[in-house]
Every structure is written in C-alpha cells, then in structure tokens.
Amino acid sequence: MATDESRNVLLTGVSRGLGLETARGLLEAGWTVYGISRARSVGWSALERAHPERARFHAADLRDPAAAAEDLFASFVPYSVPLHGLVNNAAEAYDDLLTNLDLARLETMFATNVFSAMALSRLAIRNMLYHRTRGALVHVSSVSAHLGFKGLSLYAASKGALEAFSKNLAREWGERGIRSNCVVPGFMETEMSAGLTAEDRARIYRRTALKAATDCASVAAAIRFLLSDEAASVTGQALRVDAGA
Ligand SMILES: NC(=O)c1ccc[n+]([C@@H]2O[C@H](COP(=O)([O-])OP(=O)(O)OC[C@H]3O[C@@H](n4cnc5c(N)ncnc54)[C@H](OP(=O)(O)O)[C@@H]3O)[C@@H](O)[C@H]2O)c1
Numbered sequence: 573m574a575t576d577e578s579r580n581v582l583l584t585g586v587s588r589g590l591g592l593e594t595a596r597g598l599l600e601a602g603w604t605v606y607g608i609s610r611a612r613s614v615g616w617s618a619l620e621r622a623h624p625e626r627a628r629f630h631a632a633d634l635r636d637p638a639a640a641a642e643d644l645f646a647s648f649v650p651y652s653v654p655l656h657g658l659v660n661n662a663a664e665a666y667d668d669l670l671t672n673l674d675l676a677r678l679e680t681m682f683a684t685n686v687f688s689a690m691a692l693s694r695l696a697i698r699n700m701l702y703h704r705t706r707g708a709l710v711h712v713s714s715v716s717a718h719l720g721f722k723g724l725s726l727y728a729a730s731k732g733a734l735e736a737f738s739k740n741l742a743r744e745w746g747e748r749g750i751r752s753n754c755v756v757p758g759f760m761e762t763e764m765s766a767g768l769t770a771e772d773r774a775r776i777y778r779r780t781a782l783k784a785a786t787d788c789a790s791v792a793a794a795i796r797f798l799l800s801d802e803a804a805s806v807t808g809q810a811l812r813v814d815a816g817a
Pocket of ligand 1: 584585586587588589590591608609610611632633634635660661662663664684712713714715756757758759760761762763764765
C-alpha cells in the first residue's frame with residue numbers, strides 16, 4: 573500500500589473554507605495535493621509557500637464540467653500522475669424559496685455541485701484503473717439533504733443527488749478496490765454561510781447536540797480518514813460531521 577507521503581489527491585474548491593482546511597491537513601500528512609478553484613487565494617498561496625513541492629494549483633471553472641474535466645486530466649493530472657484520491661468539495665449554494673425558482677441558476681448550481689463531480693469522478697476512476705490504484709473518492713454533501721431547511725430545497729437536492737451517485741459508484745467500482753463515500757457537514761462558518769444573520773445562526777446551533785457550528789477541521793479530518801487506508805473497509809457511506817444536528 574502507498575503511504576501518505578507518496579499519494580496524490582485531486583481536491584476541488586481549495587481557495588477557502590473547507591477545501592483550504594482539507595488541503596492544509598492533507599499536505600501536513602504528506603499528500604501531494606492537486607488543488608482546483610477559479611482563482612488562487614491568499615490562503616492557498618501560503619500553503620504553496622509552505623509545501624512548494626506538493627501543493628499544485630490549476631485554475632478551473634467547474635460550471636462547465638466537461639471542458640474543465642477534460643482540461644484538468646489532459647494537463648494537470650495526466651495519466652503519468654497516479655491518483656489515489658479525489659475530493660469533490662467545490663460547490664455553490666443557490667438558496668431561495670421554490671416559488672422564486674430561476675431554472676438557469678439551478679442548472680449552473682447542478683453543473684458545479686453535481687455534474688462536475690460526475691465528470692471528475694469518471695476521469696479519476698479511469699486514472700485509478702490504469703494504475704491499478706485502490707483509490708478513494710470523497711464527495712462533500714450537506715446536512716440539508718437529510719434534515720430539511722426552509723429555502724434550501726434546491727441546494728439540498730444537489731447534495732441528495734451527490735449522495736445517491738456516491739452510493740452507486742461504491743457498488744460499481746468496489747470490486748476494483750475503488751471506494752466512494754460522502755462526508756455530510758453541518759453548518760460551518762465559511763463564506764458560503766456568511767449571509768446568515770446572527771439570529772439564523774443561533775437557531776441552527778440550538779438545534780445541534782453540541783449547540784455549536786460544525787468545525788471545518790473536524791470535517792477535514794473525516795475526509796482524510798475516508799481517503800486513508802484506515803478506511804479500507806468503508807465504502808458507500810455518508811458520514812455526518814454536524815455537531816449532532
Ligand atoms: N458552509 C456550510 O455551512 C456548509 C454546510 C454543509 C456543506 N457544505 C459544503 O461544504 C463544501 C465546502 O463549502 P465551503 O463552506 O467551504 O464553501 P466556500 O467557502 O464558499 O468555498 C467554496 C469553494 O468552492 C470553489 N468553487 C465554487 N464554485 C466553483 C466553480 N464554479 N469552479 C471552481 N471552484 C468553485 C470556491 O472557489 P472559487 O470561488 O475561488 O472558485 C471555493 O474554493 C461545499 O460542498 C458545501 O456545499 C458547506
């Protein structure tokens with residue numbers, strides 16, 4: 573089995589939030605991280621300075637999943653790079669009441685949150701088959717797909733699709749040693765949730781067992797676990813890390 577020191581992972585959404593935290597933890601554990609977001613951020617640039625050999629970056633816009641996936645696998649992680657992991661973390665949240673539905677915005681969100689995850693998983697699995705890597709896919713879902721929140725039906729539907737996709741991939745590729753799991757975070761204090769009022773936050777926290785936001789570092793640790801050999805028997809699962817929501 574490969575050690576973390578010789579492992580390569582493709583991670584989307586590295587510019588901030590959970591993706592940046594996940595990249596930090598994986599780099600500290602010795603992984604080489606092939607990071608994607610639309611632009612390099614100050615936080616990511618600091619990781620590049622700390623890990624110049626193993627923090628690699630490519631700008632990509634996942635709203636065009638087919639073009640982004642083809643480009644990434646042609647020039648950023650070509651077949652000469654054996655992939656051991658893929659983390660589909662990048663996402664956008666289109667929050668609104670259903671009666672205000674704008675189908676074009678919904679299509680864009682599904683392109684980013686679901687279709688890009690499918691297009692990248694397809695090419696990551698092909699890479700893993702080529703190298704006979706017993707690789708791991710981790711998709712970042714949301715507790716909204718399990719609990720239900722007013723105004724989140726559209727976003728939650730994209731995460732429900734991702735969870736169903738992951739569970740079926742686990743069956744499809746398990747016999748080749750490839751695992752697929754989801755992490756299901758609760759409310760994290762990142763840019764995605766910055767629009768919530770203090771009142772909204774207090775209400776969400778009251779509904780958790782821990783009466784707190786979900787810690788990004790805790791979710792990032794769960795992602796690292798699911799990528800690792802310690803999770804060798806874990807596949808087809810949706811692991812909730814949600815402060816007891
Ligand atoms: N925050 C929460 O409370 C919460 C709760 C449950 C689940 N989640 C899930 O956790 C994951 C991480 O969320 P977060 O809170 O860290 O969000 P965030 O702070 O908004 O970060 C989102 C990341 O995705 C990237 N991204 C967005 N659209 C992209 C596109 N079209 N192409 C390429 N990259 C794109 C962003 O990079 P650029 O904008 O630089 O391209 C950024 O790096 C997401 O899957 C989210 O749905 C979040």
